[in-house]
Amino acid sequence: MENISDVELQIVDNEFLRQFETIIEGQKVKIEYAQQERKIFLTKLIMSDELIEKGYSEDFIVAVFNIIEERNIRLVPTSPIIASFMRKNRRKYKDLLPVGINI
Secondary structure (H helix, E strand, O other): OOOOOOOOOOOEEEOOOOEEEEEEOOEEEEEEEEEEOOEEEEEEEEOOHHHHHOOHHHHHHHHHHHHHHHOOOEEEEOOHHHHHHHHHOHHHHHHHOOOOOOO
8 A cells, every 4th residue: 555644635624615635646636624703614525446555545634633732623534434544543532622522
């Protein structure tokens, strides 16, 4: 599985469409979200199976988590892929969850 961690992803927060987006290997990838008060709900990861198999989904998710952490807001992963990533990396990202939410 390839890893793009050494590559800087240029992520755009498209507030009009409520999605974080970037281009990976010429393909647009997105994480859709809904925001309420000081929480952001990550609802859907849109990425080709080919890119997911190469491991790009985790790098994209980490980059989006970093943006959310910089904004000092809490995240609720409602997308199964993002929730699964959160469970695997619980210790590292548990502080991003709202109080009372367990994944």
